[in-house]
Amino acid sequence: xxxxxxxxxxxxxxxxxxxxxxxxxxxxxxxxxxxxxxxxxxxxxxxxxxxxxxxxxxxxxxxxxxxxxxxxxxxxxxxxxxxxxxxxxxxxxxxxxxxxxxxxxxxxxxxxxxxxxxxxxxxxxxxxxxxxxxxxxxxxxxxxxxxxxxxxxxxxxxxxxxxxxxxxxxxxxxxxxxxxxxxxxxxxxxxxxxxxxxxxxxxxxxxxxxxxxxxxxxxxxxxxxxxxxxxxxxxxxxxxxxxxxxxxxxxxxxxxxxxxxxxxxxxxxxxxxxxxxxxxxxxxxxxxxxxxxxxxxxxxxxxxxxxxxxxxxxxxxxxxxxxxxxxxxxxxxxxxxxxxxxxxxxxxxxxxxxxxxxxxxxxxxxxxxxxxxxxxxxxxxxxxxxxxx
Amino acid sequence: xxxxxxxxxxxxxxxxxxxxxxxxxxxxxxxxxxxxxxxxxxxxxxxxxxxxxxxxxxxxxxxxxxxxxxxxxxxxxxxxxxxxxxxxxxxxxxxxxxxx
Numbered sequence: 055x056x057x058x059x060x061x062x063x064x065x066x067x068x069x070x071x072x073x074x075x076x077x078x079x080x081x082x083x084x085x086x087x088x089x090x091x092x093x094x095x096x097x098x099x100x101x102x103x104x105x106x107x108x109x110x111x112x113x114x115x116x117x118x119x120x121x122x123x124x125x126x127x128x129x130x131x132x133x134x135x136x137x138x139x140x141x142x143x144x145x146x147x148x149x150x151x152x153x154x155x156x157x158x159x160x161x162x163x164x165x166x167x168x169x170x171x172x173x174x175x176x177x178x179x180x181x182x183x184x185x186x187x188x189x190x191x192x193x194x195x196x197x198x199x200x201x202x203x204x205x206x207x208x209x210x211x212x213x214x215x216x217x218x219x220x221x222x223x224x225x226x227x228x229x230x231x232x233x234x235x236x237x238x239x240x241x242x243x244x245x246x247x248x249x250x251x252x253x254x255x256x257x258x259x260x261x262x263x264x265x266x267x268x269x270x271x272x273x274x275x276x277x278x279x280x281x282x283x284x285x286x287x288x289x290x291x292x293x294x295x296x297x298x299x300x301x302x303x304x305x306x307x308x309x310x311x312x313x314x315x316x317x318x319x320x321x322x323x324x325x326x327x328x329x330x331x332x333x334x335x336x337x338x339x340x341x342x343x344x345x346x347x348x349x350x351x352x353x354x355x356x357x358x359x360x361x362x363x364x365x366x367x368x369x370x371x372x373x374x375x376x377x378x379x380x381x382x383x384x385x386x387x388x389x390x391x392x393x394x395x396x397x398x399x400x401x402x403x404x405x406x407x408x409x410x411x412x413x414x415x416x417x418x419x420x421x422x423x424x425x426x427x428x429x430x431x432x433x434x435x436x437x438x439x440x441x442x443x
Numbered sequence: 444x445x446x447x448x449x450x451x452x453x454x455x456x457x458x459x460x461x462x463x464x465x466x467x468x469x470x471x472x473x474x475x476x477x478x479x480x481x482x483x484x485x486x487x488x489x490x491x492x493x494x495x496x497x498x499x500x501x502x503x504x505x506x507x508x509x510x511x512x513x514x515x516x517x518x519x520x521x522x523x524x525x526x527x528x529x530x531x532x533x534x535x536x537x538x539x540x541x542x543x
Binding site for chain 1: 492496528529530531532534535538539540
């Protein structure tokens with residue numbers, strides 16, 4: 055008796071425009087990090103090695119148009135500045151490069167970060183005159199371009215960071231920076247560089263913002279902070295922690311924190327899609343919606359965002375039942391096959407359209423080498439109980 | 444049921460005294476083994492989210508030092524606590540900095 059597939063899959067809707075999500079499998083290796091260009095026609099990603107590949111969407115195919123080879127270690131972070139069209143990459147070789155497009159090729163400029171451990175994440179600031187790199191050296195390098203020397207210079211934020219910085223996000227005012235770290239804390243620092251900008255106006259997180267000042271430090275959650283995100287207004291910050299919790303803090307005279315323990319595996323990345331709703335994804339391989347109610351200062355679970363494949367199960371023969379009972383101590387015919395779109399952990403989420411205030415589409419990449427694009431409107435109508443406030 | 448609530452109240456998480464922790468652990472084990480198998484589910488349901496997390500911590504602590512019958516009882520509790528708390532509950536036991 056041959057092996058029988060116990061499921062019959064119905065095909066996905068062929069019309070990609072109307073689909074709630076579309077999936078493209080780029081490679082078999084994990085995608086370490088990715089970044090989109092301004093009009094979302096090109097994606098730069100690292101296929102788990104020392105290079106950065108840039109793919110361009112032509113019709114319904116993705117063609118590799120550039121390969122950026124300069125790093126000597128795995129590229130851990132990529133960010134693409136939409137207005138100035140520069141790419142910044144950082145890697146485990148303790149370096150960061152700023153790439154500019156000259157003609158038809160990308161030319162790198164080395165940035166000396168003065169770190170002695172790997173760089174873990176990098177983000178352009180909203181005005182694109184600075185970028186911040188989080189590293190394993192327990193500090194954040196904030197880099198800006200010095201016109202006189204024609205060179206990128208960096209300043210360090212060291213205190214009170216006690217461990218690797220895993221994730222960064224900038225506040226819309228170009229000065230505050232949220233950082234999630236392996237010392238179990240999410241902090242908001244001031245990354246004010248007087249050489250490139252004016253003194254910032256007071257924000258919900260405080261009014262005095264000298265460089266390196268800690269404006270907010272989280273308490274309460276344990277576990278490494280894998281993902282951090284400011285809301286569109288900058289008044290809220292959300293972080294996902296390795297103890298399977300998501301938390302949101304709202305700035306004010308005293309910062310208000312709300313956290314939610316979830317029953318799933320830890321989440322690795324989180325982003326706001328409106329001022330009150332967050333999408334997070336992680337080791338469970340599907341994105342999840344959370345809703346924040348500021349009146350009650352409470353975070354609640356909004357729903358799974360993966361529309362499962364319709365599958366019908368054939369009846370099991372007695373022999374198969376006994377085999378299952380013998381092997382897995384259960385007669386349940388569900389195989390250990392993931393029903394979600396991504397077949398392995400999702401490591402990064404990025405907003406494609408609509409910004410963090412009214413996101414219309416977002417994209418996830420993961421350790422299965424695939425990239426999925428999710429359409430918020432279609433998801434909302436596909437799932438009856440889903441409400442994005 | 445009342446004993447379960449009482450023994451899970453105020454766990455000795457912050458104390459550095461190992462004796463206190465051991466005695467608390469022994470008490471919890473006694474209460475858990477005194478439950479009938481059919482009542483375990485009701486016991487778990489009577490706890491709130493933090494209670495389930497705390498219960499899971501004690502269950503894993505109990506696994507560390509098995510005595511003749513404890514593992515079987517603990518496994519039954521583990522199954523019920525898992526359906527109430529999910530995988531996240533176990534992750535929180537593993538990532539918790541202060542042990543019970």
